[in-house]
Structures are given as C-alpha cells and as structure tokens.
Amino acid sequence: QVQLVESGGGLAQAGGSLRLSCAASGRTFSRYIMAWFRQAPGKEREFVAAISQNDFIIRYTDSVKGRFTISRDNAKNTVDLQMNSLKPEDTADYYCAAVGRWGSISLDHRDYDYWGQGTQVTVSS
Numbered sequence: 001q002v003q004l005v006e007s008g009g010g011l012a013q014a015g016g017s018l019r020l021s022c023a024a025s026g027r028t029f030s031r032y033i034m035a036w037f038r039q040a041p042g043k044e045r046e047f048v049a050a051i052s053q054n055d056f057i058i059r060y061t062d063s064v065k066g067r068f069t070i071s072r073d074n075a076k077n078t079v080d081l082q083m084n085s086l087k088p089e090d091t092a093d094y095y096c097a098a099v100g101r102w103g104s105i106s107l108d109h110r111d112y113d114y115w116g117q118g119t120q121v122t123v124s125s
Contacts, residue, residue: 009119020081022096034079038092047107
C-alpha cells in the first residue's frame with residue numbers, strides 16, 4: 001500500500017509557473033505507475049500526465065503538452081509536475097495517483113488504486 005501527499009498548489013497568473021510535488025510513503029514506490037489528474041468544479045476528473053516505473057513511458061493529455069513536465073525520483077519517493085505557461089483553464093484541484101501494475105499507462109482514473117488528498121491550483125487571467 002502507498003500513501004500520497006501533494007504539495008505546491010496555489011495561485012498563479014496566466015503565463016506563470018507552479019510546481020506540484022507528491023510524496024509517497026512506503027518502500028515500493030518504484031513499482032508504481034504515477035499520475036496526475038485534475039478536477040475542476042462541476043467537471044469530471046481528468047487525466048493530466050503519467051510516468052512509468054522506470055521513466056520509459058510518459059504520457060500527457062493534449063492540452064498540457066509542451067507546458068507541463070512530469071518527473072519522478074524513485075530514491076526520494078516523489079513525483080513532480082512542473083507547470084509552465086499556465087492558463088486559466090488549468091484551474092482545478094490536482095491529484096496524485098498510483099497504480100501498482102506494469103505495462104501500458106491508463107488515462108482512466110478508475111484504474112488507479114491510490115490517491116492523494118489533492119492540491120488546489122488557481123490561475124488568474
């Protein structure tokens with residue numbers, strides 16, 4: 001089992017940057033696919049980015065490609081999301097998620113077993 005705690009959310013202006021971090025407990029972090037999802041008020045939870053156990057596979061939703069970068073440090077049990085060129089439509093609660101399986105990365109939040117409590121990101125225009 002793994003416990004996830006996000007940090008780094010806050011308020012940014014359009015065009016600005018924020019860096020989210022997710023710290024995981026446990027000694028098996030390297031066995032998990034890690035992902036970031038987001039959920040805006042009144043909307044469904046949306047896939048943002050994910051990274052495989054060994055960094056070989058990284059996926060992004062189209063709306064953040066070229067602006068967001070996901071990375072992980074298996075020695076520190078962390079996964080980060082660097083968000084640049086922020087837009088008001090990036091405003092949402094951002095969640096860190098994990099699933100302990102190998103293979104392709106799922107974009108469906110229902111396939112992830114562990115979740116953090118979320119961190120709020122607000123981008124003003």
